[in-house]
Amino acid sequence: MKKKVLTVDDSRTIRNMLLVTLNNAGFETIQAEDGIEGLEVLENANPDVIVTDINMPRLDGFGFIEGVRRNEKYRAIPILVLTTESDAEKKNRARQAGATGWIVKPFDPTKLIDAIERVTA
Amino acid sequence: MDMNEIKEIFFQECEEQLAELESGLLKLNDGDRDPETVNAVFRAVHSIKGGAGAFGLDDLVSFAHVFETTLDCVRSNKLEPTQDVLKVMLKSADVLADLTNAARDGGSVDEARSRTLIRELEALANGEVPAAAEAPASKPAVAAPKAAAPAPVVEKPAVNDEGFQPIPFSFGDFDEEPADRYVPTCQILFRPKKDLYAKGNEAALLLRDLSRLGEMSIYCDMDSLPPLDKMNPEEAYFSWKISVTTDKGEDGVRTVFEFAEWDCDLDIRTIEEEVVGEAANEEELPMQPVPFDLSILDEGGSTGSDEEPAVIESDAAAAVAAAETVSKVAQVASRAAENAKAAASAASAAQANQAAAAGQTIRVDLDRVDRLINLVGELVINQAMLSQSVVENDTNGTSSINMGLEELQQLTREIQDSVMAIRAQPVKPVFQRMARTVREIADITGKSVRLITEGENTEVDKTVIDKLAEPLTHMIRNAVDHGLEMPEKREALGKNPEGTVRLTAKHRSGRIVIELADDGAGINREKVRQKAIDNDLIAADANLSDEEIDNLIFHAGFSTADKVSDLSGRGVGMDVVKRSIQALGGRISISSKPGQGSVFTMSLPLTLAVLDGMVVTVAGQTLVVPLTAIVETLQPEASAIHSFGASQRLISIRNSFCPLVDVGRILNFRNTQANPMDGVALLVESEGGGQRALMVDAIQGQRQVVIKSLEANYTHVPGIAAATILGDGRVALILDVDAVVAASRGQSLRQDISLAATG
Numbered sequence: 001m002k003k004k005v006l007t008v009d010d011s012r013t014i015r016n017m018l019l020v021t022l023n024n025a026g027f028e029t030i031q032a033e034d035g036i037e038g039l040e041v042l043e044n045a046n047p048d049v050i051v052t053d054i055n056m057p058r059l060d061g062f063g064f065i066e067g068v069r070r071n072e073k074y075r076a077i078p079i080l081v082l083t084t085e086s087d088a089e090k091k092n093r094a095r096q097a098g099a100t101g102w103i104v105k106p107f108d109p110t111k112l113i114d115a116i117e118r119v120t121a
Numbered sequence: 122m123d124m125n126e127i128k129e130i131f132f133q134e135c136e137e138q139l140a141e142l143e144s145g146l147l148k149l150n151d152g153d154r155d156p157e158t159v160n161a162v163f164r165a166v167h168s169i170k171g172g173a174g175a176f177g178l179d180d181l182v183s184f185a186h187v188f189e190t191t192l193d194c195v196r197s198n199k200l201e202p203t204q205d206v207l208k209v210m211l212k213s214a215d216v217l218a219d220l221t222n223a224a225r226d227g228g229s230v231d232e233a234r235s236r237t238l239i240r241e242l243e244a245l246a247n248g249e250v251p252a253a254a255e256a257p258a259s260k261p262a263v264a265a266p267k268a269a270a271p272a273p274v275v276e277k278p279a280v281n282d283e284g285f286q287p288i289p290f291s292f293g294d295f296d297e298e299p300a301d302r303y304v305p306t307c308q309i310l311f312r313p314k315k316d317l318y319a320k321g322n323e324a325a326l327l328l329r330d331l332s333r334l335g336e337m338s339i340y341c342d343m344d345s346l347p348p349l350d351k352m353n354p355e356e357a358y359f360s361w362k363i364s365v366t367t368d369k370g371e372d373g374v375r376t377v378f379e380f381a382e383w384d385c386d387l388d389i390r391t392i393e394e395e396v397v398g399e400a401a402n403e404e405e406l407p408m409q410p411v412p413f414d415l416s417i418l419d420e421g422g423s424t425g426s427d428e429e430p431a432v433i434e435s436d437a438a439a440a441v442a443a444a445e446t447v448s449k450v451a452q453v454a455s456r457a458a459e460n461a462k463a464a465a466s467a468a469s470a471a472q473a474n475q476a477a478a479a480g481q482t483i484r485v486d487l488d489r490v491d492r493l494i495n496l497v498g499e500l501v502i503n504q505a506m507l508s509q510s511v512v513e514n515d516t517n518g519t520s521s522i523n524m525g526l527e528e529l530q531q532l533t534r535e536i537q538d539s540v541m542a543i544r545a546q547p548v549k550p551v552f553q554r555m556a557r558t559v560r561e562i563a564d565i566t567g568k569s570v571r572l573i574t575e576g577e578n579t580e581v582d583k584t585v586i587d588k589l590a591e592p593l594t595h596m597i598r599n600a601v602d603h604g605l606e607m608p609e610k611r612e613a614l615g616k617n618p619e620g621t622v623r624l625t626a627k628h629r630s631g632r633i634v635i636e637l638a639d640d641g642a643g644i645n646r647e648k649v650r651q652k653a654i655d656n657d658l659i660a661a662d663a664n665l666s667d668e669e670i671d672n673l674i675f676h677a678g679f680s681t682a683d684k685v686s687d688l689s690g691r692g693v694g695m696d697v698v699k700r701s702i703q704a705l706g707g708r709i710s711i712s713s714k715p716g717q718g719s720v721f722t723m724s725l726p727l728t729l730a731v732l733d734g735m736v737v738t739v740a741g742q743t744l745v746v747p748l749t750a751i752v753e754t755l756q757p758e759a760s761a762i763h764s765f766g767a768s769q770r771l772i773s774i775r776n777s778f779c780p781l782v783d784v785g786r787i788l789n790f791r792n793t794q795a796n797p798m799d800g801v802a803l804l805v806e807s808e809g810g811g812q813r814a815l816m817v818d819a820i821q822g823q824r825q826v827v828i829k830s831l832e833a834n835y836t837h838v839p840g841i842a843a844a845t846i847l848g849d850g851r852v853a854l855i856l857d858v859d860a861v862v863a864a865s866r867g868q869s870l871r872q873d874i875s876l877a878a879t880g
Contacts, residue, residue, distance in 0.1 A: 010164070013131035013172035020127065055167050057160075069319070078321035100321035101380035106174035118330055119321065119380065 003120060004028040006047035008038035008064060009082065010056040014105075018051065018082075021109045027116070035059025039067045042074060049120050050079045051103070051112075054090065062097040069098035078119035082107070131172040135221045138165040142214050143553055150207045159202075163192045169217065178224045181217075184235055188213050191242040200245055209241045215557055304335075304366055307374045310388040312360035317384035319355070328361065330377045335367030360386075487583070490543050494730055497533075497540045498827040501731070504533045505824065505848030534825065541728050545580040548626045548635070551590050552577050555624060558594050562601045569608050569619040570601055576626040581633045582728040588705055589635070589725070592698040596637050596721055597622065599695070604641035604719055614716070616640065632749060633727055638720040644713040646670045671711050671719075675699045704832070706842060708859055734826050734855065735803065736847070737817040740790035743853040744817070745826055745845055750858040752804045752812065754820065757781075757797045768794065772802060772814045779804065782865040783816045784856065788840050805858050813862045824848075828855065840864060 005027045007018045015031050022029040030045050032038040034056040042050070050068065054061035061081060069075045081094040081102040091102055103115045145162035148155075170185035191210070194200035202210075216238055219230045309331070313324050331337055340362040347358070367373055371391045378387055508526050552574045563570040605611075605620035612618045617640075625636040646667060653659045653673045665673075675695045702709045707725035726732075734745035735754075755774070762781070763771045771778040781802065785791045795816060802814040826845035831838055831854075842857035 011168045011172055012134045013127060013168075013175065016127045016130055017175055020123075055164050057164065076318065076321055078323075095320065095383060098320050105171050106177075118377075119323070119326065121323070121326060 002026060002028045003049065003116075004030065004045070004047040005116065006030050006032065006038065006042060006045055006050045007052070008032045008035065008050065008056070008061070009053040010034050011053070014053065014082070018112070021112055025109065025113045035061065035064030035067065038064050039071075042068065042071070047077065049116055050077060051082055051116070052079060054081060054083050054094065062093055065094065065097040065099050080115055080119065128176055131176065132221065132225045134172065135169050138168050139214065139218045139221065140550060140553055141165045142217070143211070143556060144549075146207055146211050146214055147556060149202045150204065150211070154202075156196075159192070159196050163189065163196050166192055166217070169221065173224070176224075180230075181220045181224050184213075184217060184220055184239065187239050187242045187246075188217060191246045194246050200248070206245060209238065209245060211556075211560060213238050213242060215560070218557075304368050305370055305391045306364060306366040307371055308390045308392060309363040309365065309374060310360070310386070311363060311378075312386040313357045313381070314384045314386075315355060315357045317381055318357060320384060322381045322384065324359065324361070327377060327381055328363070331363060331365055331374065334369050334373055334377065335365050337363060337365040339363050485543075490540075494540050494544065497537050498730060501533055501537060501825060501827055502846050502848070504529055506850060507848075509848035537731060537825070541582070541730065544583050544728070544730075546583050546586055547578045547580050548586055548589070548633075549577040551586055551593060552624055552626070554590060555593060555597050558597050559601060559622060562598055566602060567607070568601060568605050570605060571619050571621050572597075573621060573623045574625070575623070579626040579628060579633060580727075581626075581725065582730070585633070585705055585725055585727070588701065592701045592723075593624075593635070593637070595698050596695075597624075600637060600639040600641070600719070600721075604639040604643075606642050628727075629724070632724050635723045635725065636720060637723075638718060640718040643715040643718055644671050644674065644711070646715070649673050668712075671713050674711070675709070730828060732826050732828050732845075732855065734824060734845075736821040736824050736826075736853065737801075737803070738819045738821060739788070739817050740785040740795075742790055743821070743847065743851065744784070745824075745853050745855045746803060746805075746815070746817075747842070747855065747858060748823065750805045752806050755802050755804065755814075757800075757802050757814075757816075759798055762797050770794075770797065772797070774804065774814070779812050779814050780865060781814045781816055782861065784861060785816070785818070787861050787864050805862070813865060815858070815861065826853075826855070 003026075005018075005022050007015065007022070007029060008031075009015050009018065010033050015033070019029050019031065030041060030047065032041045035052075036059045038050075038052065039059070052061045052064055056064075059067070061083075065079055065081070068077065068079060078100040079098065081091075081099045082105055083090060083094070083102055094102060100119050101115055103112055142162055142165040145158050145165065148158050149162070166185050166189045170182055170189055173181035173185060188210075191200065191213075195202050195206075200206060216230065216235045220235065222228070223230045311324075311327070313322075317324070328339060342360045342362065343358070345358050345360075346352070352358075365374065369376075371389050374389050375382070378385070381387075504526075508530065511522055511526055555574070556572050559570050559572040562568075600622050601620070605622070606614070606616075608618035608620075611620065621640045623636070623638045625638070627634055649670050650659070650665070650673075653670075653676070654661050658673060658676050659665065675698075699709050702723055702725070705725055707723055709721060709723045711719060711721050713719040732745070733748040735748055735751055737744050737746055757772055761773045763773065763778070765771050765780075770781040772781045773779075781797060783794050786794055795818065797816055800816050800818045801820050802816055804812055804814050806812055824847075826847070828843045829845055829852075831841060831844050834844075838854075840857055840860045841854045842860075843855045844852050845855055847853050
């Protein structure tokens with residue numbers, strides 16, 4: 001069975017890159033443009049893993065992660081944070097919000113897939 | 122989709138982000154302190170940086186990075202966005218746009234400029250006074266503060282707590298270690314905490330990854346597992362002792378635990394191969410290999426969450442309560458936001474609405490829309506032809522076909538309007554580009570200029586927008602370069618040393634009117650007149666009204682600047698502007714008050730594709746008069762016609778006189794004046810505001826016509842705006858009302874006017 005990934009990113013460029021990379025790697029991909037949409041889409045999507053950006057309009061990545069962790073159905077889902085910030089503070093905030101791991105942008109396909117493989121069975 | 126397509130999307134997105142960036146910065150410049158504005162600005166730069174990184178556009182990344190760092194200082198309230206700060210930022214936005222363009226189209230950017238700005242941005246991030254405030258803006262190279270470190274960007278990240286230092290990690294890094302050295306064995310004590318599972322990490326997966334590093338044995342310590350009835354399914358009870366022999370070393374092991382190390386007790390010790398056996402034996406707890414079937418992990422399914430369905434209700438309740446609290450907070454926040462919005466001007470409210478609706482858009486290839494518009498144009502013509510042939514063949518005139526045709530007409534019309542609406546876009550992007558033009562010219566000329574834009578959301582056909590940028594840029598340059606005085610002079614005159622250029626767009630009677638007003642010196646009529654005489658445009662003793670003198674600037678080769686400057690071009694001045702506006706079916710006029718400034722008014726059609734017209738007959742020719750120009754139609758009576766001068770006639774309408782213009786005569790369709798009593802008068806209003814009564818022979822009806830350009834297929838014909846195809850398949854010319862009115866003032870339609878009759 002194909003693994004399903006939900007990606008949340010406001011940048012069309014990044015969304016497309018994720019889509020291409022993930023589809024090529026044999027994942028099923030669903031996408032959202034910001035945290036609010038991410039939470040909406042999540043409800044019926046049943047993904048195996050979530051990849052989210054931090055800086056987004058309406059609801060940022062931190063808020064989105066917290067939202068997912070509050071969701072009874074998805075609170076244990078692996079969430080990877082996609083971020084250009086590799087410094088400890090951002091990572092820590094993401095972790096405190098409930099992120100499982102992170103991927104430093106700019107990502108190459110191997111890095112992305114590796115990270116997803118690490119947190120999914 | 123391949124990478125090139127994604128790259129194309131990236132550049133499209135960059136353009137949007139740059140527009141967002143600029144409008145945000147301008148809002149800040151106007152005193153907006155909404156954190157969301159700062160956030161949006163930050164995000165724009167951040168997004169560009171992120172995408173640029175993905176495509177390895179290093180110049181763009183490094184500049185965006187410095188810019189972002191400084192913006193982050195504003196975001197975290199460490200840097201007050203004063204006008205001087207924003208000046209640097211607006212310039213940086215321009216450079217960012219240049220870098221983006223250079224990345225897309227090749228070519229180079231002004232490196233000195235971007236280096237200067239990088240230094241200025243870094244200085245701002247370090248809390249230094251903006252350089253722009255101290256040095257003249259016209260000399261940016263000198264403006265660089267000597268205090269700022271001249272070190273290259275990437276190597277010297279600005280000092281702030283979010284200093285970005287890319288540490289890209291790769292799991293392949295460790296391959297480089299020579300494998301022929303000793304192979305170390307790592308002993309790992311791994312005790313997950315509850316949080317590890319709560320954050321979606323999974324001990325079994327970590328063990329799986331460890332097992333991939335090398336030969337591994339695992340001992341699971343289950344001693345702290347309580348009896349079932351006392352067990353909390355969310356708690357972590359197990360710990361593991363692992364021994365793995367791997368050439369990836371301790372670092373490799375740490376990498377496996379990278380995501381988990383905060384949420385577990387982790388102790389990793391490296392023992393050399395030779396002593397593995399001994400070390401293992403010396404352990405208090407014998408390492409008993411536990412069968413560890415990795416295949417279960419590959420079956421899919423959520424391993425760790427097997428124990429979680431038994432959710433404690435209070436937890437759930439707490440979660441719900443928390444969610445409620447959050448939504449309440451969100452409500453309060455949104456209410457506060459609404460209040461703030463209500464206080465804002467109507468224009469910005471409209472903007473906010475638009476922003477809210479922005480989520481529901483799709484992107485369509487322009488070609489598709491154009492094809493649709495062309496098809497609808499054909500449909501309109503076809504429908505007209507069909508109606509006509511039905512009317513001709515239908516003897517009793519009341520058949521159901523007629524009813525159906527009327528409905529078809531209605532539908533066609535609606536389809537057409539809807540299709541046109543697809544093409545309509547706000548003039549905002551063009552206006553935004555002008556902001557940059559103003560900044561650049563202000564910088565070069567050393568003038569201080571404020572651009573105020575109004576009605577940015579006025580919509581007009583995309584073709585019109587695209588073609589508007591060039592003439593508008595030219596006019597703005599003129600306004601700043603020639604119109605506005607130097608700050609000292611303005612001050613001496615008692616004006617605000619900062620000049621104002623106001624760019625306004627609005628809809629007026631089916632057209633878009635764009636006004637460009639400056640509060641500069643106005644037109645120096647004496648100078649213009651002298652120049653016109655010098656250039657043999659007018660006779661030395663010509664008696665011209667102020668308005669006529671003002672309009673001289675639209676003559677070819679006319680430039681009032683004593684020196685030809687880089688900015689306003691070399692003599693290709695307002696005549697080029699006028700021609701490009703006319704090519705769009707528009708008109709331009711100027712009004713100027715000495716000492717108070719000039720106003721250029723452009724009136725443009727909303728669409729270049731269709732027109733509501735009155736179909737009329739003049740000397741046996743069928744013409745179309747744009748309906749927007751017509752105020753009323755009337756049947757002249759003999760008593761209302763008055764002769765005036767040698768050949769002029771006036772018509773009296775409700776106690777006022779209005780010049781009567783014989784269209785057939787002006788267009789040279791006939792040589793003698795027609796008898797007004799035989800025809801119909803169309804009262805039209807021209808851009809100048811004056812009314813004229815146009816004499817035509819008969820009115821055939823009112824119709825929507827599809828505009829076919831004459832210029833594209835033939836050549837420009839004075840007095841004729843375009844052509845169209847009528848229902849019977851014949852070509853009819855569309856009258857250029859303003860040209861005809863102007864011709865009636867005595868300025869004859871020049872050029873090959875007789876061609877107009879046959880064309």
